[in-house]
Amino acid sequence: MRIGMSVNGSAQDHDVEARTLLVQYLREACGLTGTKIGCDTSSCGACTVLVDGESVKSCTMLAAQADGATITTIEGLANGDEWHPVQTAFHENHGLQCGYCTAGMVLAAVSLLEEIPNPTEREVRLGLEGNLCRCTGYHNIVKSVLAAAQTLQESK
Amino acid sequence: VIPASFDYVRAGSAAEAISLVGEHGEDAKFLAGGMSLLPLMKLRLATPSVLVDVGRGRKRAGDVLEIIRALERRADATVAPAHGLCLWEVGY
Numbered sequence: 001m002r003i004g005m006s007v008n009g010s011a012q013d014h015d016v017e018a019r020t021l022l023v024q025y026l027r028e029a030c031g032l033t034g035t036k037i038g039c040d041t042s043s044c045g046a047c048t049v050l051v052d053g054e055s056v057k058s059c060t061m062l063a064a065q066a067d068g069a070t071i072t073t074i075e076g077l078a079n080g081d082e083w084h085p086v087q088t089a090f091h092e093n094h095g096l097q098c099g100y101c102t103a104g105m106v107l108a109a110v111s112l113l114e115e116i117p118n119p120t121e122r123e124v125r126l127g128l129e130g131n132l133c134r135c136t137g138y139h140n141i142v143k144s145v146l147a148a149a150q151t152l153q154e155s156k
Numbered sequence: 157v158i159p160a161s162f163d164y165v166r167a168g169s170a171a172e173a174i175s176l177v178g179e180h181g182e183d184a185k186f187l188a189g190g191m192s193l194l195p196l197m198k199l200r201l202a203t204p205s206v207l208v209d210v211g212r213g214r215k216r217a218g219d220v221l222e223i224i225r226a227l228e229r230r231a232d233a234t235v236a237p238a239h240g241l242c243l244w245e246v247g248y
Contacts, residue, residue: 018164
């Protein structure tokens, strides 16, 4: 079947099998391998992307379900050479260890801060509940998200 | 893991969704968000031959608040009429 969507601002149009998962579509058809496949069962959140601005686990959504949608992956978050404040915060606060969960964590955090612009530490931990870090680097991830929230608040 | 092959059809209305599932019979399944059905399909615990997507135009998390504030059951969605076995009367 023919599907099309806007991925990181560029129009994509491909002929895919109905069973193609969104994560597969992004990685294989669009060549955007920043989105990772972790558990493949929607438990770990490594494949999190933004579909129409909201975080979605792309291993458990069909590409066909995203037909016509606007997708943001980790590749599309920065504005040219300028990182998104959440990316900067992860860098500055060492919010990653091996980095495998990072793309998903960052996008889940962007979606969380969209919903709760000024979260408490507890709200950050609850909000990122669906994203697992097997290095157990949660402490700095939470710190990064809180720092990003502050930067985003100050820039308003 | 990728689910087994199936046909994907998108329903434009409730009536169309019902008639599509009627047309394809037992092997057709409604696809709402897919967060439960797709994992089952990946494990081959469910192998529908047709998916009828009714999950387009879904509500956002924030809409739930509005629905609660409206104090009106129908602000959420139309409830399907009882179909099949149901309680008609309670008599004493």
